Amino acid sequence: MILLILLAGMAFSGEFPGRLELVGEIGLVPSWGLTGVNLPFLLLTAILIPLLLLVGWHDSTSFLAGLMVAGSGLLTTFAAQDLLLFLFGWLLTFLATYFLFSGWGKTPFSAQKFLLVNGLALFLLFFAFVALFVFSGNLDFTQLLFVKPLVNAPFWLQVAVFSALLIAFLIPLAPFPFHSWFLECFESAPPALRILTAAGFLKVGTYGLVLFAAGMFPSLLRASVPLLLFLGIVTALGAALVSFKQTDLNALIATATVSLSGMSLIGILSGQLSGIEGAILLSLANGLAVAALLALPSSSVWLIPAAFAFLGLPGFLGFAGSHLLLSGAWIVHPWIATTLVFSLWLVFGALVLYFGPFRAKKKAGVSETFRVFPAVSLIFLSLWLGVFPNLLLVSLNRALVPIMPLFGF
Amino acid sequence: MFGPEILLFLLALGLSTGLERFLGNKTGWIALYGLALAFGLAIGMGFQAPLDPVTVLFRFLILAAALLAVALHLGEGGKRFALFLWASLFALLLCGANDLGMLFAASLSLGIACFHLLRSGTFFAFFFGVASLLFGSGILYGLTGSTRLGEIAERLGMGSPPAILASCLLMAGLGVMAILPPFHQWAADVAEKEAFSLEYFKLLVPPLAAFSAMLHLFPHAMGQARESWLLILVACILLALLWASFMILAQRSLKGFLAFLSISQFSFAFLGMAALRPGFLQGIAASWIHLLALSLALAGIAAVFASLDQTELDSCQGLFHRSPWLGVSLTLCLLSLLGLPPMLGFWGKWFLFSETFAGGLSGLVLLAALSLVLPLYASSILVRRIFWGKSKGEKLEAPFFSAIAIFSALSSIALFMLPSGLWSLGIRAAFGP
Numbered sequence: 001m002i003l004l005i006l007l008a009g010m011a012f013s014g015e016f017p018g019r020l021e022l023v024g025e026i027g028l029v030p031s032w033g034l035t036g037v038n039l040p041f042l043l044l045t046a047i048l049i050p051l052l053l054l055v056g057w058h059d060s061t062s063f064l065a066g067l068m069v070a071g072s073g074l075l076t077t078f079a080a081q082d083l084l085l086f087l088f089g090w091l092l093t094f095l096a097t098y099f100l101f102s103g104w105g106k107t108p109f110s111a112q113k114f115l116l117v118n119g120l121a122l123f124l125l126f127f128a129f130v131a132l133f134v135f136s137g138n139l140d141f142t143q144l145l146f147v148k149p150l151v152n153a154p155f156w157l158q159v160a161v162f163s164a165l166l167i168a169f170l171i172p173l174a175p176f177p178f179h180s181w182f183l184e185c186f187e188s189a190p191p192a193l194r195i196l197t198a199a200g201f202l203k204v205g206t207y208g209l210v211l212f213a214a215g216m217f218p219s220l221l222r223a224s225v226p227l228l229l230f231l232g233i234v235t236a237l238g239a240a241l242v243s244f245k246q247t248d249l250n251a252l253i254a255t256a257t258v259s260l261s262g263m264s265l266i267g268i269l270s271g272q273l274s275g276i277e278g279a280i281l282l283s284l285a286n287g288l289a290v291a292a293l294l295a296l297p298s299s300s301v302w303l304i305p306a307a308f309a310f311l312g313l314p315g316f317l318g319f320a321g322s323h324l325l326l327s328g329a330w331i332v333h334p335w336i337a338t339t340l341v342f343s344l345w346l347v348f349g350a351l352v353l354y355f356g357p358f359r360a361k362k363k364a365g366v367s368e369t370f371r372v373f374p375a376v377s378l379i380f381l382s383l384w385l386g387v388f389p390n391l392l393l394v395s396l397n398r399a400l401v402p403i404m405p406l407f408g409f
Numbered sequence: 410m411f412g413p414e415i416l417l418f419l420l421a422l423g424l425s426t427g428l429e430r431f432l433g434n435k436t437g438w439i440a441l442y443g444l445a446l447a448f449g450l451a452i453g454m455g456f457q458a459p460l461d462p463v464t465v466l467f468r469f470l471i472l473a474a475a476l477l478a479v480a481l482h483l484g485e486g487g488k489r490f491a492l493f494l495w496a497s498l499f500a501l502l503l504c505g506a507n508d509l510g511m512l513f514a515a516s517l518s519l520g521i522a523c524f525h526l527l528r529s530g531t532f533f534a535f536f537f538g539v540a541s542l543l544f545g546s547g548i549l550y551g552l553t554g555s556t557r558l559g560e561i562a563e564r565l566g567m568g569s570p571p572a573i574l575a576s577c578l579l580m581a582g583l584g585v586m587a588i589l590p591p592f593h594q595w596a597a598d599v600a601e602k603e604a605f606s607l608e609y610f611k612l613l614v615p616p617l618a619a620f621s622a623m624l625h626l627f628p629h630a631m632g633q634a635r636e637s638w639l640l641i642l643v644a645c646i647l648l649a650l651l652w653a654s655f656m657i658l659a660q661r662s663l664k665g666f667l668a669f670l671s672i673s674q675f676s677f678a679f680l681g682m683a684a685l686r687p688g689f690l691q692g693i694a695a696s697w698i699h700l701l702a703l704s705l706a707l708a709g710i711a712a713v714f715a716s717l718d719q720t721e722l723d724s725c726q727g728l729f730h731r732s733p734w735l736g737v738s739l740t741l742c743l744l745s746l747l748g749l750p751p752m753l754g755f756w757g758k759w760f761l762f763s764e765t766f767a768g769g770l771s772g773l774v775l776l777a778a779l780s781l782v783l784p785l786y787a788s789s790i791l792v793r794r795i796f797w798g799k800s801k802g803e804k805l806e807a808p809f810f811s812a813i814a815i816f817s818a819l820s821s822i823a824l825f826m827l828p829s830g831l832w833s834l835g836i837r838a839a840f841g842p
Contacts, residue, residue, distance in 0.1 A: 088750050095749070102793050112789065119785045126748075127778035130759060134766040157771050164775070 030085040031140065032076075036399025040284040040392055041078040041207050045071060047381070048200050048291060051374050055295050056192035063104055067192055070096035074200050078207060082139040083129040090125070090204060094118055097193075097201060106188040110181075117181040121171040124164040131161045132216075145215045145403055162217040166224070169212070173205025175235035175265050179258050186254040194250065195294050198257050199287035205261070206283040209268050210276060215403055221269075228269050229332075233339055235262025240346035244353070252354055253293055256310070256347045260286050263340055267325035273404055275328020277396050281321030281389065285312060288382045295375040302376055309382040311348050317382045320389035412454060413447035413472060414501050421494035429491060437483040440490035444479055444497065448472040462838035464505035466697055467621035470704060471500050474613040477708040477813065482606035484809035485715055489526055493610065496522035500618035503586075509546040509556040512622060516542055516586065519615055527603070527611050534585050534595030542582030548575035549631075558630040565633050572631070576638035579626060580645070586619035588612065589679065590649040593672050597656075599664035605715035608664050612671040613704055620678060620700070624693060628685040635686065642683050643773065649676030650776055654783040661722055663714040666787070667707070673784060674703050674746055680761045680777060684768030692764045694835020699757030701831070702745055702821060706754060709742035709817030716807035716814075725791055727800030735805060736795045738814035743788040745821045747781060753824040760832065 034042065049071035056063055073096055076089030098118075101111035133139055136149030150158045167178075174182040182202070186194055239259035246252040260282060267279030289310035296302050312318025322344065330337040385391060420443040429436050451472055456462045475497040479490065499522050503515035520535030548571055550556055553564040565572065584592035596612055627638050653673035660666040681696030713735045717724045729736030741752060748758030758781075765774045824831065 091749060095744075098789065099796075102789075103797055108793065111793070112786070115789045116782065116786055119782050119789075120779070123778040123781050123785075126758070127762070127775055130762040130774065131766055131771070134763050154771075160771070160775055 030088075031081045032079040032085055033081045034079070035081075036395035036397070037210060037280070038078045038207070039395050040280055041203055042075065044203065044284050044287045045074045045078060045200060047378065048074075048195065048287070051291055051295060051378070052192045052196055054371055054374055055195060056190070057370075059104070059190065059192070063100065063190075063192075066096050066100040066103070067196060070100065070196055071200070074204070077204055081141050083132060083141075083144075084139050087125060087129055091122060093201065093204070094122055097196065100193050100196070101185055101189065104190050104193060105185065107184075110184045110188040113181050114185050117171055117178070121168040125168040128161045128164040128168065128212075131157070131164075141211060148216060150217075158217065158220060162220040162224075165208075165212050165216075166228075169205045169208035170231075170265075171205070172201055173209065173261050173265065174202055174258055175231055175262050176238060176258075177231075179235065179239070179261075182258065183251075183254050187251065191294050194253075195291045198253070198294070199291045202257065202261065203283050203287055206264050206268070206279060209265070210280065221271075225269055225271075229266060229336065232262045232266035232269065233336065235259065236266065236340055236343040237262075237346075240343040240350070243347055243350040246350065246354070249293070249298070249354060252350060253290060253310075256350065257286060257290060259343055259347055263322075263325060263343070266329050266336060266340065270325075270328035270332045272328035272331050273397075273400055274324045275332075276400060277393060278321050278323070278325025278328055280396060281317060281392065282312070282325055283321075284392075285309065285316065285318035285321045285382060285386075288378045289316075289318065292375040292378040292382075295371045295378075297371065300372060300375075302372060302379065305379050306375065307351050309379050311344070311351060314386075315383055316386040317389065318386070320386055412450040413468065414498060416443060416447050416450065417494050417498040417501070421491050421498060424491035424494065436488075436490050437479065440494055441476070441479050441483060443494065444472060444476045448476055456837065460505055461507070461625075462841055463624055463693060464621065466693075466835065466838040467504050467617060467624075468501055470697070470700055471497065471504055471614055471617050471621075473701075474617060474704045474708075475500070475610070477704070477817075478606050478610035478614065480813055481609055481708070481711055481715060481810075482604060484712070484807075484813070485604040485606055492522060492526040496526050496610070497614060500614045503618040504621040506622055507558045507625060509550060509558070509561075512626070513539070513542055513546060515618075515622075516582070519586065519618065523611065523615060527600070527607055531595050531611070534592075538582045538585030538592070540582075541578045541585075545575045545578030545582055548572075548578065558625055561630040562632060565631060567633060567636075569634070569637075572634045573637040576627075576631065576634070576641055580623075580638060580641050583619045583623050583626070584645065586615045587623060588616045588672050588675055589645050590653055590672065590676065591645070593649075593653070596672060597665070597668050599662065599668055601662065601664060601720045605664070605667075605711045608667060609707060609711040612668060612675075613707060616675055617700060617704075620675075620682075620696070624682060624685075624696075628682060628690075632687060639683060642679060643770070646676055646679050646683065646773065647776065649673060649679075650780040654780045657784050657787040660787075662720050663717070663722055663724070664720070666722055666791070667710060667714060670710070670746060670784060671703070671707055673780070675700075677758070677761055677777060678703075680765045680770070680773060683770055683773070684764045686768060689768065690839035691760075691836065692768065693839040694832055695757070695760035695764045697835045697838070698753070698828075698831050699761050701824070702753040702757040705817045705821045705824075706742040706745040706752070709738050709814045709821075710746075712810040712813035712817065713739040713742075716805060716810035722791065723794070724801065725794045726798030728795045728798075728805070730800045731802060732805040732807070732811065734811050735807070735814055738811075738818040739795060740792050741818040741821065742814070743792065745818075747785050747788060751822055751825050753821045755825065756828045756831070 052067045053064055056067055070093050073089050073092030077086055080086040080089055098115050101114050105111050132144060132149050135153055136144055136147050150161055171178045236259050239255045243252050243255040246255060264279040264282055267275040292306040293310060309316040312322045326337045326340055329340055432439055451468050456465050479493050499515055499519035503519055506512040506515050517539050520539055524531050552571055553561045555561055581592055588596040631638055653669055657669045660669055678696040678699050681692035684692040745752030745754035748754045762774045
């Protein structure tokens with residue numbers, strides 16, 4: 001609650017930049033702040049942390065501590081305004097999530113897979129950040145965006161750093177072919193950890209792609225757009241088709257989330273303001289809806305509006321996100337937007353088939369009912385932001401419009 | 410100027426000539442106090458002529474590592490303290506050698522002391538190293554007509570076939586002691602019956618001394634013929650990054666795991682050496698910070714392993730439940746070795762990678778970063794065992810080892826907060842006070 005109040009205060013009073021002069025002598029000055037781009041992600045994380053604690057209330061203290069550390073890591077990641085703090089935050093999230101998977105995941109294999117795949121992302125990020133620091137002499141995001149640090153570096157090095165950044169952020173975003181760790185981990189995790197992974201960890205990918213890979217290497221991004229669009233379409237469509245096969249709500253949510261990750265990727269790659277804003281809003285909407293769906297007891301009637309929020313039906317934030325994203329994708333090529341609409345329709349169909357006719361289910365226990373209130377609050381939040389998307393769009397516009405020319409599309 | 414060396418010499422001589430029998434169980438403590446005094450003297454003397462600043466910097470490290478090794482040995486109830494002091498003394502002499510003759514004499518003496526101290530696996534390796542060093546030095550003397558490194562630096566021209574041959578031989582000679590693959594076999598040949606303190610000593614003290622000697626020899630004395638040794642060094646680093654990192658995964662014993670972790674991570678320090686070029690000496694500071702982090706982390710790991718009184722890696726199962734302090738300390742030390750915050754190892758890797766980038770060896774940085782995934786995976790399996798494995802014994806009471814492990818982990822965290830101070834110290838040594 002304190003976090004939320006602080007965040008609200010920061011959002012209404014403008015920017016709250018901070019700097020830590022601890023290592024200033026050697027040019028490494030961690031700084032943080034609130035910008036339009038990180039506001040939705042910070043908002044999502046600040047909402048997630050208390051929800052995670054409520055969902056995992058009956059688990060052990062170590063589990064709750066792990067969730068809080070992971071949540072703090074996510075907050076640091078999204079609040080960071082420089083490479084070093086971003087790396088620290090992401091590392092904290094990564095280590096805490098691994099700790100949770102290895103202790104409370106059903107299979108040890110999923111934890112090891114998480115570590116191997118995301119560990120690769122971590123060291124690629126380390127490599128890329130050191131390169132950006134060496135060639136630019138500073139760590140600040142904003143300056144790095146405008147300086148384009150590697151412009152005088154050898155071409156192969158530009159490709160290596162761009163690829164490292166791209167892969168490092170595609171892994172947490174989990175589109176095809178980087179999706180298998182997410183599906184396995186999601187299946188083996190307890191509810192609170194599922195929420196953390198799907199609604200928190202995955203969003204680092206979207207945020208990182210918008211912040212680094214897209215803005216800093218426009219020409220390389222342009223060259224790789226066909227391949228990445230192909231990956232996005234395969235992910236959106238393939239995961240939507242696979243979701244038809246799912247008989248379990250958790251597996252259905254996991255595959256549908258992967259499908260939406262593919263859509264977000266396409267939104268970012270569209271290079272259009274509406275596409276990028278759509279991708280960010282869709283990420284936030286997906287995070288809220290996934291958290292609500294997973295927090296609700298399996299017999300709750302509120303699952304239906306939560307599913308609507310997940311699908312982005314009119315009125316919910318997901319609709320605003322999808323609408324913006326599709327309009328951006330339409331400018332790139334109409335058939336891409338058509339394919340995305342088709343994949344959304346498939347996910348919708350899969351969810352309808354899952355809920356299907358009424359099936360009597362066991363009544364929620366006392367331990368589950370106290371999760372209903374926060375989950376329902378998330379649904380209403382999604383509805384509120386869906387009706388008034390400008391609450392977020394104004395600050396997003398303010399942050400993205402100046403850097404849009406850097407995308408070079 | 411040679412206060413620590415003279416102190417160690419007198420103490421080692423005293424212990425070797427009968428004082429050990431007279432002192433009985435107190436021998437270990439006397440050796441520990443002696444090393445602590447030598448360390449204090451080295452710090453008190455600071456950067457004073459005639460020792461060059463790089464020697465002073467690495468002298469701190471060698472004495473700190475020797476101090477931790479003796480402290481560990483004390484916990485294991487071991488003997489041979491006089492040999493620890495002799496080996497440390499010869500390591501200090503090798504560290505500051507500025508003459509080919511001194512380099513040879515110190516290497517030979519260190520080899521003999523280590524052979525007596527470790528009693529296994531070192532004889533042929535060390536004498537192969539010393540022989541290579543002798544032949545390499547001979548060629549270098551033939552090329553320049555001097556044995557003094559300063560004069561060699563002035564007289565040695567650009568790379569020539571004899572210079573390349575000399576580089577190969579000298580690299581092999583010092584590479585043996587610096588556990589640089591492919592000359593590292595003696596370090597990987599672990600003796601299961603020996604104490605962990607000896608393992609720690611052999612994995613750090615001779616390598617640190619040899620690394621310092623290599624810094625004096627290659628970038629300084631053979632700086633003009635950089636291309637004749639750089640390629641060999643890069644090939645050795647590549648081998649270390651790929652092979653040693655893979656070998657960690659195959660280890661089942663505690664000592665094997667410790668040995669390959671050390672071999673793979675020590676080779677990262679050579680990235681800093683490879684990045685050195687005239688006027689750009691920041692790599693020395695980067696390597697020094699990395700090696701400081703490595704010394705602390707390995708001491709913590711060795712202390713935890715020693716407390717288990719077992720040989721198999723599997724004995725770490727449920728360590729956290731048997732002793733939470735040891736479990737957490739081991740995890741933090743592993744994080745430091747992997748170069749992850751909030752441990753000093755992070756700054757070691759950050760500075761090393763930055764300097765290697767600046768030195769134009771970007772491909773090597775990419776490979777080094779990727780190679781870290783393997784130790785990360787191997788360490789994660791160990792961490793799983795520590796926290797989630799079924800405990801195979803009762804509560805572990807090892808206050809002495811716990812103290813060393815906690816000290817190592819906490820020092821690493823504390824030094825993580827002071828990167829500017831460490832960097833300034835390293836830069837001061839690299840460019841002169």
